Amino acid sequence: xxxxxxxxxxxxxxxxxxxxxxxxxxxxxxxxxxxxxxxxxxxxxxxxxxxxxxxxxxxxxxxxxxxxxxxxxxxxxxxxxxxxxxxxxxxxxxxxxxxxxxxxxxxxxxxxxxxxxxxxxxxxxxxxxxxxxxxxxxxxxxxxxxxxxxxxxxxxxxxxxxxxxxxxxxxxxxxxxxxxxxxxxxxxxxxxxxxxxxxxxxxxxxxxxxxxxxxxxxxxxxxxxxxxxxxxxxxxxxxxxxxxxxxxxxxxxxxxxxxxxxxx
Amino acid sequence: xxxxxxxxxxxxxxxxxxxxxxxxxxxxxxxxxxxxxxxxxxxxxxxxxxxxxxxxxxxxxxxxxxxxxxxxxxxxxxxxxxxxxxxxxxxxxxxxxxxxxxxxxxxxxxxxxxxxxxxxxxxxxxxxxxxxxxxxxxxxxxxxxxxxxxxxxxxxxxxxxxxxxxxxxxxxxxxxxxxxxxxxxxxxxxxxxxxxxxxxxxxxxxxxxxxxxxxxxxxxxxxxxxxxxxxxxxxxxxxxxxxxxxxxxxxx
Ligand SMILES: Nc1ncnc2c1ncn2[C@@H]1O[C@H](COP(=O)(O)OP(=O)(O)OP(=O)(O)O)[C@@H](O)[C@H]1O
Ligand SMILES: [Mg+2]
Numbered sequence: 001x002x003x004x005x006x007x008x009x010x011x012x013x014x015x016x017x018x019x020x021x022x023x024x025x026x027x028x029x030x031x032x033x034x035x036x037x038x039x040x041x042x043x044x045x046x047x048x049x050x051x052x053x054x055x056x057x058x059x060x061x062x063x064x065x066x067x068x069x070x071x072x073x074x075x076x077x078x079x080x081x082x083x084x085x086x087x088x089x090x091x092x093x094x095x096x097x098x099x100x101x102x103x104x105x106x107x108x109x110x111x112x113x114x115x116x117x118x119x120x121x122x123x124x125x126x127x128x129x130x131x132x133x134x135x136x137x138x139x140x141x142x143x144x145x146x147x148x149x150x151x152x153x154x155x156x157x158x159x160x161x162x163x164x165x166x167x168x169x170x171x172x173x174x175x176x177x178x179x180x181x182x183x184x185x186x187x188x189x190x191x192x193x194x195x196x197x198x199x200x201x202x203x204x205x206x207x208x209x210x211x212x213x214x215x216x217x218x219x220x221x222x223x224x225x226x227x228x229x230x231x232x233x234x235x236x237x238x239x240x241x242x243x244x245x246x247x248x249x250x251x252x253x254x255x256x257x258x259x260x261x262x263x264x
Numbered sequence: 265x266x267x268x269x270x271x272x273x274x275x276x277x278x279x280x281x282x283x284x285x286x287x288x289x290x291x292x293x294x295x296x297x298x299x300x301x302x303x304x305x306x307x308x309x310x311x312x313x314x315x316x317x318x319x320x321x322x323x324x325x326x327x328x329x330x331x332x333x334x335x336x337x338x339x340x341x342x343x344x345x346x347x348x349x350x351x352x353x354x355x356x357x358x359x360x361x362x363x364x365x366x367x368x369x370x371x372x373x374x375x376x377x378x379x380x381x382x383x384x385x386x387x388x389x390x391x392x393x394x395x396x397x398x399x400x401x402x403x404x405x406x407x408x409x410x411x412x413x414x415x416x417x418x419x420x421x422x423x424x425x426x427x428x429x430x431x432x433x434x435x436x437x438x439x440x441x442x443x444x445x446x447x448x449x450x451x452x453x454x455x456x457x458x459x460x461x462x463x464x465x466x467x468x469x470x471x472x473x474x475x476x477x478x479x480x481x482x483x484x485x486x487x488x489x490x491x492x493x494x495x496x497x498x499x500x501x502x503x504x505x506x507x508x509x510x511x512x513x514x515x516x
Contacts, residue, residue, distance in 0.1 A: 048377055129359075136319045137357035140350075141371040141420075142343050148375050 032224045039144060040151025049152035056121075057153075057219075058160035061114050062167070068109050069101075069168040073175030076100050081184050093184065094194040097176035102203045103263070106169040108255050111214035114161065115247040119222035122153055123243035126226025127236040135227070150227070154219040161215030162208040169207060173199075210258055217250045269328070270295040270428060270460045271316060276325035277484070278311055285311050287484030288325070298454045298461040300471040300492075302506060303481035304515065309464045310354055312481070313430045316462075317349060318342050329428075350426035354433050354464075356417040358405035364391075364416055365401040371424035390419040395445045411438045418446065422453065429453065431463040435470050443470065450474045468507050471495065480506065482515070 080096045126149060129135050135145050173195060180186040225243040229235045271293040278286040285308040293299050301309050314320040316327055318334055326333045334345055350371070358367050365387035366377070373383060388398035394415040405413055414437055421429060431450065435443035447470050453459040454474075465471050471478055472492050479489035480503050488500045495507055505513030 044374060044376070046375065049375075125361075132360075133353050133355060133357040134359055136314070136317075137351070137353055138359070138370075138375075139319060140317055140346055141374070141424075142346050143370070143375045144343070 028228075029220065029224050032227070033220055036146050036150050036154050036220070036223070039146040040155065042147075044147060046148055046152055049148060050156055053152050053156035054160055057114065057118050057157050057215075058164055061117055061160075061164060064117065065110050065113055065164055065168050066171050068113055069106065069172040070175035070178075072105055072109060073097060073101055073172035073177075074179040076105065076172075077176035077179045077184065081180070090184075091194075093176070093180055093186065094191050095198045097180075098173060098195050098198045099203070101172040101176065102169050102199065102207050104255075104259070106172055107165050107207050107210035107214060108251065110161065110165045110168045110211065111218070111251040111255075112248060114157075114164070115214075115218045115251060116244060118157070119218045119243045119247040120240045122219065122222030123226040123229075123239045124236055126150075126223055127229035127239040130227065130229040131232055131235060145227070150219075150223045153223055154216065157215035157219035158212050159215070161211040161218070165207055165211035166204075169204070206258070206262055210255060213254055213258070214251050217254065218247050221247045221250065268295045269293070270297070270330065271462070272326075272328040273312075273316070274326050274328070276312075276315060276322045276327060278308070278315060278320060278322045284484060286315070286322070289481070289484070289486055291479060291486050291489070293460060293462060295460055296454065296458050297477065298450070298463070298475045299489075300463045300465055300475035300478045301481055302465065302468075302471060302478060304506070307481050308484060309481055310432055313351065313432060313462070313464070317346065317351060317430070347424075348427050350421035350424065350429040352414075352418050352421045352429070352431045352434055354436075356405070356413045358413055358417055358420070360405050363402050363404060364408070367405065367416060368419045368423050370420060386423065387419070390423045391416070393422065393449060394419045395442060411442060414438065415442070415446070418449075422449075425457075426459070428460045428462070431461065431465075433464055433466065435465065435467050443467070446470075447473045468495070 077093050077097050080093045080100075081090050084090045084092050084096075126135075126145075129138075129145075129149075138145050138148065177188075177191060177195070180191055181188050222243045225239040225246070229239040269292050271291075273289050273291045276286055276289040277284070289312060291299075291312075301312065303309050311320060315322045316329070316334070318337060322335055325335070327335050329345065329348065332345075334342070337345060359370065362370070365384050366373075368387040368390050369383040372386065373379070384401060387401060391398060391400070396412065396415050396419065400408065400412070400416075405416065408416065414434070418431070418434060421431075434446050434450065438446065450461060450463065451474055454461050461474070463471070463474060472495060475492050477489060478492055478495050479486050480500075481487075482502055488498055488503045490498060495503070498504065498507075501514050505515050
């Protein structure tokens, strides 16, 4: 009997640990974010680091983001056309491609692609610096890793993501347009006219806001996981995985929250 | 040596989980003095240095640097305190994304890219002090041999001309001749520039050459310290076993 009670107790304790662990982790990440922002806004500043990060997050992600956007835009057009033809709604292609791309797919796809590329790289780089004591060395040389390494990454990501989403939205719409004209037989000027009709400024702004939020999470979790790395090469591997998985979850979750809050 | 205490550790304890590494370290280092710490692998020698630098927070005790407790310091205050220190990390800890010259001058520029021409000159001068050629200025740390990395790290530690320098195994991994160049450098830093030095070493010849005083760390405490001439007749069975490198004795 006592064994059973002990087992039950252990069971509930184990379940209880999950939310407690989660809250503790959220608290640590929030403190980390606060530290990054408050220290990053105070001098000394590192504009060189910031530009470097802008290039590595934004510029070098463009090929993969562009490709993703054009293929997805075209595939979306085809799906809407095929699906819509069941109830004679093929003409909704430009409208749905516009909504879908700008409101949802543009930001989410860019977010996920850049998360895969950048959050992992940040976690691996900063994690390696942690386990080889480069972060300790930096502190003893009176340089704050939050100002030198982390803040430039965070600020660059928040700025780069909206720009990339703007590009991805455009390329995605273009992909849908190309397929609709080339394969589905739409009239070019009608298609463009409808697209313009359904392309709302508010949607574009929301798209950019989502992008900035995703950029924040990408850099925050990439850097946080790298900074908190423990234990050698295996630790760096774990941090990299954790960075990507947690960023993916946060991007999808925050996308849902923003969407539900704004578009109802 | 002018006798003022530069660093005072009082009853410093540090544990990692259940692993009690330091259990009450007491050690005083005077201004202009050179002290060597010896002790077995994993006894907490590196942890001791990191506690003094404020990289690790001791669980108990105080560490006074120039009479001020550094264990409760944070932020700008700690950063200012660190201007006094130079540190050679055991593994070098060079920034692998930066070329050698920017590594060496990092403590001067705080990572900002400025005054490149002058900084390259400063880097070359400091490399020369550790016996390295200025040909390697533009190389990345990964393109250097292990011994060269160690010496670049040493150049980086001394470049800002700190008043206190910690050397974590400065001669490990160097050939005997290069090792002696480093010994001479440490001696000249202390004798000519009045630097206060704290060196961790497993190299008894080096300890006897560079240090005024030697301290032995065992089971989380300083169990013996004395002038370097007494290292081989300390009268302490632990020190005897350690310096003679015998497998049998009180240390298991
Ligand atoms: N950041 C850390 N987290 C957990 N444990 C640590 C950490 N740093 C050191 N330790 C533990 O503290 C103990 C002492 O480590 P330390 O690096 O000080 O040894 P050491 O005396 O310098 O040894 P060596 O001569 O081999 O360099 C070891 O058992 C190590 O596992
Ligand atoms: Mg060590």
